[in-house]
Structure formats: structure tokens, C-alpha cells
Amino acid sequence: MKWLGALAVLVLLVLPSVLNSYAVTILILIFFYGFLGQAWNIVGGYAGQLSVGHAAFVGIGGYTAVMLSIEKGLTPWIGMFVGGALAAVLGAVVGYLGFRFGLRGFYFVLLTVAFAEICRIAVSNVDAVGGALGLYVTFTGDPRQFQFQDGRVYYYIALALMLGATGVVALLERRRFGFYLAAIREDEGAAEALGVDTFKYKMLAMVVSSFLTGIGGTFYAFYLFSLQPNAIFGIPLSVEIILRPIVGGAGTLLGPILGSFILTPLGELSRLYFGQGGHHGFHLVAYGILLIAVVLFLPQGAYPYVRRRLVGPRP
Amino acid sequence: MDPTLVLQGLLSGVLFGGVYSLMAVGLTLIFGVMRVVNFAHGDMMVWGMYLAFMLASRAGVDPYVGFGVCAAALFLLGFAVQRALVDRILDAPHEMQILLMLGVALVLENLALVAFGPEPTRVRSALSSATIWLGPIFVDVARLVAFGVACVLTLALYLFLFRTDLGRTVRAAADNTYGARVIGTDVRRVYAVAFGVGAACVGAAGALVAPIIPFQPPTGLSLSVTSFNIVIIGGMGSLLGAFVGGLLVSVAESLGAVFLKPSLKELFSFSLLILILLARPAGLFGRRTS
Numbered sequence: 001m002k003w004l005g006a007l008a009v010l011v012l013l014v015l016p017s018v019l020n021s022y023a024v025t026i027l028i029l030i031f032f033y034g035f036l037g038q039a040w041n042i043v044g045g046y047a048g049q050l051s052v053g054h055a056a057f058v059g060i061g062g063y064t065a066v067m068l069s070i071e072k073g074l075t076p077w078i079g080m081f082v083g084g085a086l087a088a089v090l091g092a093v094v095g096y097l098g099f100r101f102g103l104r105g106f107y108f109v110l111l112t113v114a115f116a117e118i119c120r121i122a123v124s125n126v127d128a129v130g131g132a133l134g135l136y137v138t139f140t141g142d143p144r145q146f147q148f149q150d151g152r153v154y155y156y157i158a159l160a161l162m163l164g165a166t167g168v169v170a171l172l173e174r175r176r177f178g179f180y181l182a183a184i185r186e187d188e189g190a191a192e193a194l195g196v197d198t199f200k201y202k203m204l205a206m207v208v209s210s211f212l213t214g215i216g217g218t219f220y221a222f223y224l225f226s227l228q229p230n231a232i233f234g235i236p237l238s239v240e241i242i243l244r245p246i247v248g249g250a251g252t253l254l255g256p257i258l259g260s261f262i263l264t265p266l267g268e269l270s271r272l273y274f275g276q277g278g279h280h281g282f283h284l285v286a287y288g289i290l291l292i293a294v295v296l297f298l299p300q301g302a303y304p305y306v307r308r309r310l311v312g313p314r315p
Numbered sequence: 316m317d318p319t320l321v322l323q324g325l326l327s328g329v330l331f332g333g334v335y336s337l338m339a340v341g342l343t344l345i346f347g348v349m350r351v352v353n354f355a356h357g358d359m360m361v362w363g364m365y366l367a368f369m370l371a372s373r374a375g376v377d378p379y380v381g382f383g384v385c386a387a388a389l390f391l392l393g394f395a396v397q398r399a400l401v402d403r404i405l406d407a408p409h410e411m412q413i414l415l416m417l418g419v420a421l422v423l424e425n426l427a428l429v430a431f432g433p434e435p436t437r438v439r440s441a442l443s444s445a446t447i448w449l450g451p452i453f454v455d456v457a458r459l460v461a462f463g464v465a466c467v468l469t470l471a472l473y474l475f476l477f478r479t480d481l482g483r484t485v486r487a488a489a490d491n492t493y494g495a496r497v498i499g500t501d502v503r504r505v506y507a508v509a510f511g512v513g514a515a516c517v518g519a520a521g522a523l524v525a526p527i528i529p530f531q532p533p534t535g536l537s538l539s540v541t542s543f544n545i546v547i548i549g550g551m552g553s554l555l556g557a558f559v560g561g562l563l564v565s566v567a568e569s570l571g572a573v574f575l576k577p578s579l580k581e582l583f584s585f586s587l588l589i590l591i592l593l594a595r596p597a598g599l600f601g602r603r604t605s
Contacts, residue, residue, distance in 0.1 A: 050410045101593050105409040106352050106551075110543055111592055114585045117540065121582050132578070235536055239417060246414060281428030281532070288421030295415040296403060 012159055016152040024155050030264040031158035032219060037244035037256030038165040039212035044242060045250035046169075046178060047205040048185030050105075053094070053112030055237035056119045057087035057210045061217025062227050063123065066135050069145065076146035080218035087214025088207045090115075095206035099199050104188075113235065120233035134228035137221060146222040154223055161219060162257065165212055170253055172208075181205055185251065213241075247294050249301025258303050266290070319451045320573055328569025329562060330458035331527070333465035334520045336561030338538065339545035340469055340554055341516025344476075347552035348489040348509040351401055354416035357538030358423035359514050363389055363521025364530050365431055368438045371525075377440050379460055382522035386468075386515040393514025397507045405506075420539065427532040440526035461523040468519055469558055472512070476554075485509050489552075541581075544588045550601020559599065563587075 016024050036058070043049050061083030068074040068082060097103075098111050124132040141149045148154060172178050180201045183191035192198050221227050231237065248259025270283035298305060338360060345353050353359075366385045370376040376384075396419060404415050445456035476482040488495040488505045496502055524530075545564050549556025564584045571580035591598060 048410075050413065052413075097589070097593060101596070103592060103596060106413070107547070107592060107596055109413065110547060111589065113540060113543075114588050114592075118582060118585050118589075121579060121585075125576070125579055235540070246410070250410075281425035284425040285422050285429065288418045288425065291418030291421065292400060292415055295407075295411050295418065296400070299407065299411055 009163065016155050021151055024151055026265055026268050028151075028155050028158045028223070029268065030260045031155075031162040032216065032223075033240065033244055033264050034257045034260035035158065035161040035165050036213060036216050036241045037248070037260055038162065038169055039209050039216065040241050041209075041245045041250060041256050042169060042172065042181075042212075043202075043205040043209040045245050045252070045255065046173070046181040046185065047202055048181075048251070049098070049202060049206070050109050050242075051094075051112040051206075051209075052109050052235070052238050052242060053114075053116035054210075054213050054241045055233050055235070056112075056116035057091060057213035058217040058220055058237065058241075059116075059119060059123065059227075059229070059233040060087045060090055061214030062221035062232055063129060063135070063217070064214075065146075065218040066137060066221045066227060067129060069137075070135070075144050076218050076222055077144070080146075080215050083217055084211045084214035087217070088211035090119075091206045091210025092203065094210075095203050099202045099206075113238070116233055116235065116238060120229050123233060124229040130227070132229060134226060134232075135221075136227075137225045139225060146218065154219075157219065161216065166253065166257065168208070168212070173253055177201065177204070182251070243291065245301075247291070247298075247301060249303030252301065252303045255301050255303040258306065259301070262302060263287075263290075321570070323452045324569045324573035325566060326452060327455065327458060328566035330455070330462040331524075331569065332562035332565030333462035333469075334524050334561075335541065335545060335565045336558045337465040337469055337520040337523075338517050339542050339549065339557035339561045340472060341513040341520070342542045343546045343549070343552055343554060343557040344472070344516070345510055345513035346546065347554075348485060349397075349401065349405060349506055351405065351412050352416065352543070353510075353513065354413060354539060355396070355420040355423055355535075356513075356517060356542050357540070358420045358427070358532075358535035359389055359392065360517035360521040360538050361427055361530060361532060361535040362392070362423060363518035364438070364525040364534075365427060365436070366518070367522035367525040368431075368436055371438045371440070377442075378438050378522045378525050379440060379442060379457075379464070382464065382519045385522040386519040389518025389521075390511040390515040392518075394507045394511035396514075397510035398503075401510065402503060402506065420535070424532050424535050427535075431532070433531055435529040435531045437529045438525040443526050455527075457526050461527060464523055465520065468516070469554075472516065473554065475512075481505075481508065485512075537581075541584070544584050547588055547596075547598055548591050550598025553598065553600040556598050556600030 015027065036054070040051065040054050044051055061080065064083035064086050065076045065079035068079040069076050094112060094115050098108050103111055123129060129135065139147060141147050180191065180196050183196055184198050184202060188198055220232065244259035244263050245256040246259070247263055248257065249255030267283060267287060270286055342353055342356050345351060363385045366388055367378040367381060370381040370384060371378060400415060400419065404412050440457060442457045442460055447454045447456060476486055484495070484500055484505050485508065488500060488502050492502055541564065545560040546557055548563060549560025567583040567587055568580040571583035575582070
């Protein structure tokens with residue numbers, strides 16, 4: 001398994017020099033959504049707290065980095081961590097309210113949705129941050145401003161983000177922290193009875209997850225050069241974030257990556273294919289059907305299935 | 316602040332609230348019976364709107380006459396969705412149920428996009444521009460009729476659940492599925508009927524608002540979120556809670572548009588939701604469960 005992983009990373013490192021720019025773009029999206037999925041996986045997969053408001057963290061992170069860059073001239077390389085920190089603060093607030101008041105299942109889902117929607121509405125109405133139109137980043141091509149003439153740089157940044165988040169999750173997974181989270185997901189009452197401080201670990205999971213997601217916001221902003229509140233804070237982005245880890249296998253290390261490699265190209269190619277004939281919406285119909293099929297036929301996600309095929313059943 | 320403006324906002328909030336109530340009653344019925352949250356609720360409502368649009372533009376049927384047809388069509392859709400999909404995941408974990416319904420929502424929303432395009436649509440009704448003046452404030456007749464019909468339909472649903480045998484069976488299956496099975500109830504059929512009736516509620520609600528507000532396929536998502544808001548505020552599974560909650564949220568949004576600005580109106584209802592979630596998660600009229 002380890003050699004396979006090293007080989008895969010090596011292949012990904014050399015790929016941009018042989019692929020055309022369209023393929024590179026799709027891979028960038030795969031890595032970026034894989035990264036966001038991995039960040040969500042910590043709280044949504046391992047701890048089993050289904051947040052459908054993670055777009056709010058992307059939004060806070062992105063807006064923070066862009067505003068700092070425009071107003072204070074601060075380089076996004078530092079701004080991204082400020083954005084991550086602010087996202088983590090919001091994550092802590094949402095987590096505190098949800099966990100302290102014992103909101104579970106659908107109630108927690110709604111709390112996260114409501115927070116993201118409040119952020120979206122609030123940001124759309126503050127003219128100082130661009131209002132409903134949002135913010136635009138002017139292209140300078142200056143690496144200090146997180147902008148690059150060569151699209152392949154974005155490729156390596158996105159790859160580093162995805163691998164970095166996966167590294168963080170791999171570390172957490174093997175420690176006590178990972179086992180505590182799994183215990184909370186499987187049976188919170190039992191975990192508490194065994195002396196696990198469930199509140200503390202759920203909070204930690206939420207903070208780490210929202211911090212990483214907030215960092216993703218900077219990449220989003222400076223890769224797309226624009227931030228629109230309805231897109232970056234909207235429920236559709238939150239849904240996109242949770243789809244990949246769940247389709248790949250929530251609460252598994254490679255699930256979010258596998259999910260992203262399955263869903264992102266499907267989404268992009270069908271958008272290209274159907275979009276040319278002016279048939280907007282077809283690709284999302286296909287997406288919805290796929291989602292239904294996964295729930296009915298692969299409820300554990302794709303990764304456990306692939307793993308069984310490759311290395312046999314878990315001992 | 317001009318008092319007539321506030322009174323006007325209050326009145327149109329209450330009148331529009333009837334439709335919100337009907338929509339939320341459908342959601343709470345589905346949840347109360349099956350413990351499944353219908354994430355496609357708003358998208359089903361948008362299909363009700365587009366059906367009303369088709370009826371009006373192709374056959375010249377006024378939405379305030381044709382809402383029954385929309386309700387019947389949505390009943391069939393809800394019945395089919397329950398039979399084909401929801402029935403298989405009743406015992407699955409929450410997140411899987413949510414994902415399945417999100418899948419259904421994506422399919423419904425984007426089929427509407429494929430069929431009708433992204434432009435905002437509005438249905439013409441004979442009542443569209445009729446108003447009655449009550450001193451300084453006016454009553455929008457379309458809203459008044461929508462409110463009346465929505466109240467009658469909610470009452471009819473109440474009578475169905477509490478005065479008919481099939482309705483009593485639905486409530487029995489909701490209260491105690493095992494017990495209902497023991498006495499020979501076909502629970503699967505009851506579930507499908509309940510889902511169908513819940514969908515019929517939004518089918519009618521969609522037809523009733525179609526002449527009042529412009530809509531487009533993504534409208535479904537915000538309607539879903541609004542109906543979640545309402546049932547949480549009123550209490551999940553409580554019919555009375557959904558009815559009162561619908562009026563409350565509608566008035567809150569309407570007054571929010573008066574006091575702040577229209578684009579901020581939802582801020583009120585979301586803040587109300589968070590307060591309720593923290594202070595009284597069972598909602599205003601909900602029974603405290605587990």
C-alpha cells in the first residue's frame with residue numbers, strides 16, 4: 001500500500017509536463033475538492049457530525065485573504081492563515097452552540113445550514129466587502145500576490161493542499177484523537193460513558209476542519225479571481241463539499257480523494273458535453289442520480305469496496 | 316416608522332403565511348410518519364408551480380382553479396418517490412437519508428431547469444392585479460384567496476387524519492409502527508400515502524403562490540430551507556406547530572423587509588431558528604423526544 005501511495009504521488013508530480021492545460025485544470029479541481037472533502041471528513045466523516053455549512057468557512061477564508069490583500073496590501077500567503085483562523089473561530093462558535101446544546105442529526109445539519117445562510121445574507125448586504133456583486137481580484141501575475149502566469153503552479157499548490165490535509169488526517173487517525181472521534185460517531189453515549197470528553201473532541205474536530213477549509217477559501221479566491229457571496233457561501237457549495245467524501249467513503253483516509261477522482265471529472269465532462277448543446281442542468285440530473293445510486297448500492301462509499309477488491313477483507 | 320407600513324407588512328405577512336403553513340404541514344406530516352426529512356420538499360413545490368404555469372399557459376386554467384390538479388400530480392410523485400427510493404432507506408443512518416433526498420432534490424431541480432430554463436417565470440391569474448382598499452391599507456386579493464384556500468386545505472388534512480379510517484391508520488403507523496403492523500396495517504402503503512399527501516400539500520401550495528411570486532428552478536432550495544425553518548420553530552412532527560410556524564416565519568420575513576431591507580428579510584427567520592434550536596429544540600408545539 002505504501003509503495004502504491006508513493007508511486008501515485010510521483011505520477012501526480014510529473015503529470016503536468018505531459019498533459020494539456022484542460023486536463024491540468026480538471027486535476028486542479030480534483031485536488032481542490034479532494035482537499036475540501038478531506039477537511040470536512042475530520043468532523044463529518046470521522047466524528048460523524050454532518051455539517052452542511054462548510055461553504056461558510058470557504059467564504060470567510062476567501063474574503064479575509066482578499067480583503068487583507070486589497071485594503072492592507074498583505075500577501076495572501078499570510079492572509080490565507082488569517083482566513084483559516086477566522087474560519088476556525090466561526091467553526092468554534094457553531095460547534096460550541098451545536099455540541100453544548102446537544103443538537104444531533106437533522107438539528108445539527110440545520111444549525112450549520114442556518115449559519116452559512118446568515119453569513120451569505122450578511123456578506124451580500126455589506127457594501128464594504130462588495131455586497132451582492134462580490135469582490136474581484138485584478139490579475140497581476142505576481143507570485144507574492146498568489147497569482148501565477150503558469151497554470152501548473154496552481155496544480156502543485158492544489159496537490160500540496162490535498163496531500164497536506166491527508167497527512168494531517170493520517171496523523172490524527174492513528175492517534176487517540178482519531179479513535180475517540182470514531183467512538184463518538186459510532187455511539188456517542190457509550191463513548192461518554194467510557195470517559196471520552198466528547199464535547200472537547202468534537203470541538204477540536206470542528207476547529208481543525210474549519211481552519212483547513214478556510215485556507216481553501218484563499219485558493220478559491222485567487223484561482224477564480226472572484227468571490228460572489230451566493231456562490232462561495234451558498235448551500236450548493238456546501239453540498240459539493242460533502243458529496244465527495246461520502247461517495248468515496250466518509251471516515252476513511254482515502255475516501256475523499258477517491259470520491260473527488262470519481263465525481264469531479266464526471267461533473268466537468270458532463271458539463272462540457274451537455275453544456276455545448278445548451279442543455280444546462282443535465283449534468284446535475286446525472287449527478288443526482290449517481291448520488292441516489294451510491295446511497296442505495298454503496299452505502300459505505302466506494303473506498304471500502306475498492307479496498308476489498310485490491311487487498312482483500314480487513315483482518 | 317410609518318404605522319400603516321407596519322400594518323401593511325403584518326397583513327401581507329399573515330396572508331402569505333397560509334401558503335408557508337400548508338408547505339410546512341406537508342413536510343411535518345412526512346417527518347412525523349416516517350422520520351425522514353424531505354430535502355426535495357421545495358423542489359417538489361417548484362414543480363407544483365411549473366404545473367400551474369403549464370395549466371395556465373397551455374389550457375388557460377387559472378391557478379386558483381387548477382391547484383387540485385397540481386396537488387394530484389404531486390401526490391403521485393410523492394407516492395412514487397416513497398415506493399421506489401425512501402422505502403429502502405427507512406432504517407439507514409440519518410446522513411444516508413439526507414443524501415438520498417439531496418439526490419432527489421438535485422434531480423427535480425435540474426429537470427425543471429432542463430424543461431423550463433433558468434428565467435424567472437410568473438403565472439398570470441385573473442386575480443393577479445385585484446386589490447381591495449381597507450382605509451389606508453390594501454389587501455392583495457390573490458394573497459387573500461391563497462390564504463383562504465391554504466387554510467381550507469390544512470383543515471381538510473386535519474379532518475383526513477383525525478376523522479377518516481385511512482387517516483387514523485396513518486397516525487397509528489406514526490405513533491407506533493410495530494403496533495400498527497401487529498394489528499395488520501399495511502405500513503408500506505400507509506407510508507407511501509403519507510408521503511404522497513405531504514407532496515400534494517406543496518403541489519397545491521406551489522400553485523397558490525405561482526401568481527404571487529416569480530420563480531425559477533433554484534427557488535426550490537430556498538423554499539426547502541424555509542420549510543425546515545418553520546417545522547423546527549413549530550416543532551418537528553406537529554401539525555399545529557407547522558401551521559403557526561408558517562404564519563410566524565412569514566410575518567417575520569415580511570416585517571424584516573419593512574424594517575430592514577428586502578434582501579435582509581431571511582435574517583430574521585434564521586435568527587429565530589437558531590434561538591429556537593438552542594432554547595427549545597423540540598419547537599414551540601413539539602413533544603420532547605429522545
